[in-house]
């Protein structure tokens with residue numbers, strides 16, 4: 202028997218199902234999903250509109266609870282954690298990137314990255330300052346720190362959101378259609394940036410997408426249809 206210790210996955214979903222409503226109006230948004238995501242993976246989650254991608258991402262990140270099945274996030278059973286511990290795990294180990302950026306419009310670029318770090322509770326002012334500055338530099342926005350989000354292009358706003366998602370050095374970044382609101386060229390640049398960060402930092406990326414570019418470039422592609430897993434390039 203090999204004595205090599207197998208590394209724990211970043212996320213392990215076992216028999217995940219999710220239903221909304223009941224009786225005639227019941228919707229089975231996810232049906233018996235089994236998925237293991239290793240640390241450091243760059244995974245594109247594909248499927249038609251309404252197939253269950255956002256529901257699955259929300260369950261992986263503890264935002265939503267499955268109707269049945271288990272969610273192991275790093276070494277914790279996420280779906281049974283008390284709310285306080287769940288927030289702590291999310292604040293420490295997870296980063297989010299959204300289609301519509303979700304930046305705070307009254308704060309400048311720097312503060313959009315800096316303040317979540319302070320609120321996160323794991324960083325002092327000085328370290329948060331250094332991290333925010335470093336991340337803005339890494340996403341190519343060091344000259345834009347004083348601008349408000351409304352004074353930036355869509356691609357630049359998404360770069361701020363990426364800096365914010367990565368500033369606390371999470372193990373896993375979950376991105377729901379991060380290039381969905383960007384033109385092709387800008388989407389391509391954002392994709393390059395995410396791939397580069399994945400290679401540099403070994404952060405796990407799980408990205409829902411309709412983008413053919415992203416599907417081509419992702420190291421692993423998983424497809425769901427009508428709530429069921431129908432394709433996994435790793436299988």
Ligand SMILES: Nc1ncnc2c1ncn2[C@@H]1O[C@H](COP(=O)(O)OP(=O)(O)OP(=O)(O)O)[C@@H](O)[C@H]1O
Pocket residue numbers: 221222228229230248249250251252253254255256257
């Ligand atoms: N809160 C809710 N209540 C009832 N039904 C819901 C709810 N959230 C999602 N659904 C349903 O669950 C199914 C999966 O939705 P989901 O948003 O996960 O799909 P998606 O693949 O992310 O779609 P899109 O690509 O359009 O964002 C859909 O049929 C949707 O209508």
